[in-house]
Each structure stands twice: as structure tokens, then as C-alpha cells.
Amino acid sequence: MRTRTAGLAAGLARPSASRLRWYVCGLLFFATTINYVDRQVLGLLKPVLEKELHWREADYGWIVFAFQLAYALTMPFAGRLIDWAGTRLGYAAAVASWSLAAMAHALAGSAMGFGVARFALGLSESANFPAAIRTVADWFPQRERALATGIFNSGANIGAILAPLAVPFLALHYGWRSAFIVTGAAGMAWVLFWLGFLRGSRAQPDAVTPGEDLARPPLGTLLTSRPAWAFILGKFLTDPAWWFYLFWLPGFLNRVYGLDLAHLGLPIIVVYQASTVGSIGGGWISAALLKRGWTPNRAREAAMLICAVAVTSVIFVGTARGNMWLAVALLGVATAAHQGWSANLYTLASDLFPRSAVGSVVGLGGLGGAVGGMLVAPLVGYWLDWSHGAYAPLFVIAGSIYLVAFAVIHWLVRD
Numbered sequence: 001m002r003t004r005t006a007g008l009a010a011g012l013a014r015p016s017a018s019r020l021r022w023y024v025c026g027l028l029f030f031a032t033t034i035n036y037v038d039r040q041v042l043g044l045l046k047p048v049l050e051k052e053l054h055w056r057e058a059d060y061g062w063i064v065f066a067f068q069l070a071y072a073l074t075m076p077f078a079g080r081l082i083d084w085a086g087t088r089l090g091y092a093a094a095v096a097s098w099s100l101a102a103m104a105h106a107l108a109g110s111a112m113g114f115g116v117a118r119f120a121l122g123l124s125e126s127a128n129f130p131a132a133i134r135t136v137a138d139w140f141p142q143r144e145r146a147l148a149t150g151i152f153n154s155g156a157n158i159g160a161i162l163a164p165l166a167v168p169f170l171a172l173h174y175g176w177r178s179a180f181i182v183t184g185a186a187g188m189a190w191v192l193f194w195l196g197f198l199r200g201s202r203a204q205p206d207a208v209t210p211g212e213d214l215a216r217p218p219l220g221t222l223l224t225s226r227p228a229w230a231f232i233l234g235k236f237l238t239d240p241a242w243w244f245y246l247f248w249l250p251g252f253l254n255r256v257y258g259l260d261l262a263h264l265g266l267p268i269i270v271v272y273q274a275s276t277v278g279s280i281g282g283g284w285i286s287a288a289l290l291k292r293g294w295t296p297n298r299a300r301e302a303a304m305l306i307c308a309v310a311v312t313s314v315i316f317v318g319t320a321r322g323n324m325w326l327a328v329a330l331l332g333v334a335t336a337a338h339q340g341w342s343a344n345l346y347t348l349a350s351d352l353f354p355r356s357a358v359g360s361v362v363g364l365g366g367l368g369g370a371v372g373g374m375l376v377a378p379l380v381g382y383w384l385d386w387s388h389g390a391y392a393p394l395f396v397i398a399g400s401i402y403l404v405a406f407a408v409i410h411w412l413v414r415d
Contacts, residue, residue: 049176053110075365082127095187097124104180235368243373279342304406
């Protein structure tokens with residue numbers, strides 16, 4: 001294995017220093033793609049597993065809760081681990097761990113079994129964004145960070161596009177267990193590329209701010225910081241909306257429009273293709289404003305406000321029951337706006353804190369987002385059981401919460 005990894009490293013042509021960071025960004029993109037493929041497999045198989053294993057919506061809600069509980073518990077520690085161990089080894093260990101957990105879903109045969117596998121997946125997947133944001137802070141100067149974040153963050157959308165292409169094919173031809181095994185194996189392949197490509201590489205000098213303090217601040221110091229709470233509360237309020245789309249969109253299309261596993265793919269692909277544009281576009285907006293002389297804070301907030309207004313489109317999904325493609329279009333605008341929002345929110349963390357604290361701050365924000373999603377998931381399941389599938393109020397909440405989050409963030413970082 002060592003010889004093959006070394007051969008891989010030798011075979012990779014080393015680009016110039018100015019271009020190397022974009023190759024690193026590409027690897028971050030692929031890791032995030034795999035991360036979201038692994039998350040989405042269960043949601044896509046939900047209609048099949050509900051029938052085979054006799055789940056209720058509430059059972060599924062608790063399975064989602066298990067993932068988000070683990071995600072919430074480990075997020076702060078994942079960020080500190082990345083800050084301590086560095087991104088090369090820390091990121092590789094995280095991807096290897098979540099790939100094994102993804103494949104372990106194939107062994108489950110009950111809601112409890114899926115809950116355990118989902119908990120293991122959440123434990124390890126929590127490191128993805130702290131590691132990726134810290135890598136961007138290590139390799140990119142401030143003027144390029146929003147664009148780099150938007151590019152790697154768009155991997156979430158590509159993962160959400162690839163999953164509905166691959167998972168139904170694998171499940172229909174080789175059984176649902178094969179979908180978990182194949183998608184998990186992709187992560188193990190990524191680990192070899194990551195370790196081989198970054199061997200002997202270091203962060204770029206122009207990514208480091210002169211005089212920057214590289215000592216890791218204590219968590220207690222971060223938790224008394226208004227900017228840290230802006231990031232934490234921003235994630236707490238808006239991440240549950242994204243989790244809702246990721247885990248319940250296939251069930252929504254199945255219940256409201258009668259789409260089965262073989263026909264879910266195209267609408268989901270359209271939704272997440274739109275969100276890819278939003279992820280990169282959100283980073284481009286703030287980068288363009290920075291070039292015009294705006295301060296980083298004003299540029300990020302302006303881009304986030306645009307996205308918060310655009311996401312309100314999803315409020316009207318409930319009025320489009322008779323027109324699936326209108327609902328898909330509204331969902332596409334909302335998910336695109338969310339990803340543009342997310343790219344700027346992540347970059348705001350790297351703007352407001354030294355590199356030595358970025359992983360920790362992103363970990364705390366991930367904790368906030370996971371706690372929000374953890375609290376919402378069982379409520380969504382119970383609501384859908386009680387209301388017999390009334391999704392419209394859920395979309396109204398998802399479309400309104402970003403403006404609330406923007407007001408909170410603006411108040412906390414206004415100085």
C-alpha cells in the first residue's frame with residue numbers, strides 16, 4: 001500500500017505555487033461531494049426502506065436525529081482536532097472513518113440498526129467542514145477565500161446530484177445494500193489521493209496575514225466572542241432548512257407527486273444543479289464587492305442579504321401541488337440561495353478569526369447547526385404523521401428563517 005501511495009504521489013505533476021491551491025480546492029470539492037453522497041443515500045432509499053422495514057415518518061425522524069446528535073456532539077472536538085493535527089492527516093482520518101460508517105449501513109436490518117449506523121456516520125462526517133474551511137484559510141489569501149469556499153461547498157450540490165443518479169441504479173440492479181457499499185468505497189479512494197497529493201506540501205505564504213497570532217485561543221474565549229455567536233446562531237437557525245431538503249425532499253416528491261425510486265432522480269438533480277450555481281455565485285458576489293473596495297464584512301453581509309431574500313421563494317411550494325416542476329423550480333431557487341448564504345457565512349468565520357481558530361469556530365458553528373437540525377428532525381416526523389403529510393407549513397418556516405438569521409448576525413458583528 002505504501003509503494004502504491006508513493007507511486008501515486010510521484011505520478012502527480014506538481015503545479016506552480018500559484019496554481020497549487022486550486023488543485024487543493026479541487027480535492028476539497030471532491031471530499032464534500034462524497035460527504036453529501038453518503039448523507040443522501042438513506043433519504044433516496046426512504047420510500048423503499050419504509051415499505052420493506054415498515055417505518056413510520058417518526059421512525060425516520062429519529063434515525064435522522066441519531067445522525068445529527070452525533071454530528072452535534074463531535075463538531076466542536078472535530079474542529080479542535082483539525083486545528084491540532086493539521087488538515088492532511090486529520091482530514092484523511094475523518095474521510096476514512098465516515099466511509100466505513102457509510103458501508104456499515106448495508107449491515108442494518110431495522111430502524112434501530114440504521115440509527116446506530118447513522119450515529120457512526122455523524123461522528124466522522126462532522127470533520128468535513130472544519131477541515132475544509134481551515135484548509136482554505138491555510139492556502140488562500142482573503143480576497144480568494146469566498147470563491148474557494150463557494151467552489152468546494154458546491155460539492156454538496158454535486159453530491160446531491162450524483163446520489164439520485166447512482167443510488168436508484170445500484171438499488172434497482174444490485175439491491176439497496178450495494179448503494180451504501182459503493183458510495184462508501186469512493187471515500188476510501190479519495191483518502192489515497194489526498195495523502196499522496198499533499199505529501200511534502202505546505203500552505204501558501206500569501207495566505208498568511210503578516211503578524212498573525214498562530215496560538216489556538218481557548219474555547220472559553222471563543223464562546224464569549226460576539227462574532228463566534230454570530231456564526232453559531234447563523235448555523236443554528238438556517239442549517240435545519242438544508243437538512244430538511246436533504247432528508248425529506250425525496251419523501252415529499254414521493255408522497256405529493258407519487259414519484260417512485262426510478263423517477264425521483266431528475267427532479268432532485270434539477271434542484272441541486274440550481275444550488276451548485278448558487279454556491280459559486282454567492283462567493284462571486286462578495287468577491288466582486290471586495291474588488292469594488294467594500295470591506296469584507298459589508299461584502300459578506302450584502303451577499304447574505306441577497307440570498308436571504310431569494311430563499312423566500314420556497315414559501316410558495318405549498319401552493320404548487322398541481323405543478324411538480326413549479327415546485328421544483330421554487331425549491332431550486334431556495335437551495336441555490338442557501339448555498340450562496342452558506343459560502344459567505346463560512347467565509348465570514350475565516351475573515352473574523354485568525355487561522356489558528358478557524359477550525360474551532362467552524363466546529364462550534366457546526367454544533368449549532370447540528371443541534372438545530374437534531375431538534376427539528378423528530379418534530380418534522382411527528383408533524384407529518386399527525387397532519388398526514390402537510391408539508392406547506394414546513395416550507396413557510398424554511399423560507400422565513402434566513403431573514404431572522406441575517407438580522408441576528410448583523411446585530412452581533414455590526415462593530
